[in-house]
Structure formats: structure tokens, C-alpha cells
Amino acid sequence: ETGVTQTPRHLVMGMTNKKSLKCEQHLGHNAMYWYKQSAKKPLELMFVYSLEERVENNSVPSRFSPECPNSSHLFLHLHTLQPEDSALYLCASSPGGGVGTGELFFGEGSRLTVL
């Protein structure tokens, strides 16, 4: 138990569906992240939020839309996805005091399959 909880753990959706991934951290951290892990590729940073402000958007297609309503919750809204978007989506959090200076804690991930 890392203190970072992701739901759902598994999601299957069609290309025309709209769904959301949820991440919640119970660590009192101020920064939260979305990563994508595809087969045989290194983890790719998608979004970074620090104190609920987006500080990084790593050239992610607009069919992925993040939302950070408060420092404990992070969402990834999905719409009109492609089969190549099938991957493990990992959420992480880190303490405040400047993004990049603290240890990252990851959730268990949400396994997404796009049909």
C-alpha cells in the first residue's frame, strides 16, 4: 500500500466511449502525475500538477484531458481513444517543496484496453 489509489484497475472501452480514470493520494503531497506505460517502451510522462496547477503537459493528444480539483485527487478523462492508447496508466504523487526534489510514490495503475 503506497498511499496512492487508482480506480478502476481495469477498463475496456470502445473508440467512441467517454470514460475517466481516478487517482487519490492520502500522503499529503502537493504534486501529482500521470504516466503511460506501453509494452516494451519506457514510462512516458503525460501530465504534472503542482498545487492543483498544471505545470507540465508533455505533448499529449487532446483526447486525454486531465483534471486536478484538489491536491488529493487527479482524473484523466478519456474520449475518442485509439487502439494504440491501450496501456497501463500510472498515477504518482510527490511531496511539495518543489517538483523534482521529492520521492515519487506510484499507484497500482489502471490497465486500459481500447477496442
Added chain:
Amino acid sequence: KQEVTQIPAALSVPEGENLVLNCSFTDSAIYNLQWFRQDPGKGLTSLLLIQSSQREQTSGRLNASLDKSSGRSTLYIAASQPGDSATYLCAVYNAGNMLTFGGGTRLMVKP
């Protein structure tokens, strides 16, 4: 652009061996380096975090070293056990809020 390389990509050893996993990075201007473990289909578990001003960190049978000037880190696992079987990932944090991951080393420890 930071690039992180992990060698070897896969490693199989008998139980009890001491082993070394390697991580190299191209841009030495890092804030910190973190080693993770990932079991199949699961998230990442943090093993060790080394700040840029540090040379090494130890936790139990694990020891991680950092040589920033040469762009290298090693993870040493002493007396390996079958339960150590997993993928080990290193990641470096640069300015611009970028955490870059290596491709990982898939470790199998045979009983």
C-alpha cells in the same frame, strides 16, 4: 533531451548471487535519481532515492550509488532471493519537471 539507459535488459541468476544493475544518463544536471521495482501488471514501488548531492543510499540488501559526473548509477543487490524477481527501473529528475525513466532490467532469480 535526457536519455536513460539500463543494462542489461534482462538478467537471470541463481539464488544467493550478488548482482549489479546499471543505469546511465546523458544529462548530468539532475535533481535526484530514483530506483523502482515493478512486479508484472503492477505499479512501481520506490526502492531508493538519491539526491544529486549524495553518493549512495542503502536499504537492507540494496545499495544504490550515484556518480553524477559520469552519468551513472548502480543498484547492488546482495544475496539475491526468488522474491527479488521483478523489473527494476531507474529514473532521473531534471530541471523542467521532467522525470525520465530507463527501459528497465527484468530480473529472474532462480531457486
